[in-house]
Amino acid sequence: MAKTVQDLVSAARAEVPAISPAEAKRLHGQAGVVFVDVREPAEVAAGKVKGAVAIPRGVLEFQVGSDENRPAGLREDKTVILYCAGGGRAALAGQTLRAMGFEDVRNLGGYKDWVEADGETERDI
Numbered sequence: 001m002a003k004t005v006q007d008l009v010s011a012a013r014a015e016v017p018a019i020s021p022a023e024a025k026r027l028h029g030q031a032g033v034v035f036v037d038v039r040e041p042a043e044v045a046a047g048k049v050k051g052a053v054a055i056p057r058g059v060l061e062f063q064v065g066s067d068e069n070r071p072a073g074l075r076e077d078k079t080v081i082l083y084c085a086g087g088g089r090a091a092l093a094g095q096t097l098r099a100m101g102f103e104d105v106r107n108l109g110g111y112k113d114w115v116e117a118d119g120e121t122e123r124d125i
Contacts, residue, residue: 009088016082016094019106021117024081028120033079038093039111043085048111050120057089060096076101083108 019027027033028049035052037044044054053071055063063069074080080102082090087109094105108114115121 005088009091012091012095013087013107015098016091016105016107018087019081019108021108021113021119024106024108024114025117025119027079027081032077033081034074035081035083035108036074036093037111038082038084038089043111044124047115047121047123049083049114050122052083054124057084057093060093061100064097064100076103078102079104079106081106081108083111083114085112086110 024035028035029051035049037048037052037054038057038060039048039054040056040058041054048054053074055071063071064074080094080097082093082097082105084090084093087107090107090109094107097105
């Protein structure tokens with residue numbers, strides 16, 4: 001039987017632990033922690049978590065799986081905190097990263113959750 005997008009996201013959420021905005025704020029800026037924004041560039045243009053690496057979900061495997069395209073600092077031994085607009089793409093991205101050897105991957109959920117928790121943001125210009 002074919003799986004729905006809800007089935008896929010539910011399975012990913014079960015595999016990738018959620019992290020609250022409060023806990024994410026405590027980890028923000030610490031050595032060994034990387035925030036990854038998996039939204040599309042047009043979404044990121046409105047703002048992102050300060051210092052986050054922006055990798056659209058659609059190219060995640062290609063950027064992370066290639067040494068020449070992988071952003072500096074994004075390594076398997078880091079704690080990776082993913083977010084998107086609502087948490088679904090972040091869960092799917094986390095499941096993918098775990099399959100690619102990343103061990104400590106967490107789902108922050110949506111960017112709006114970070115903003116509502118008064119997390120630090122920035123805009124790339």
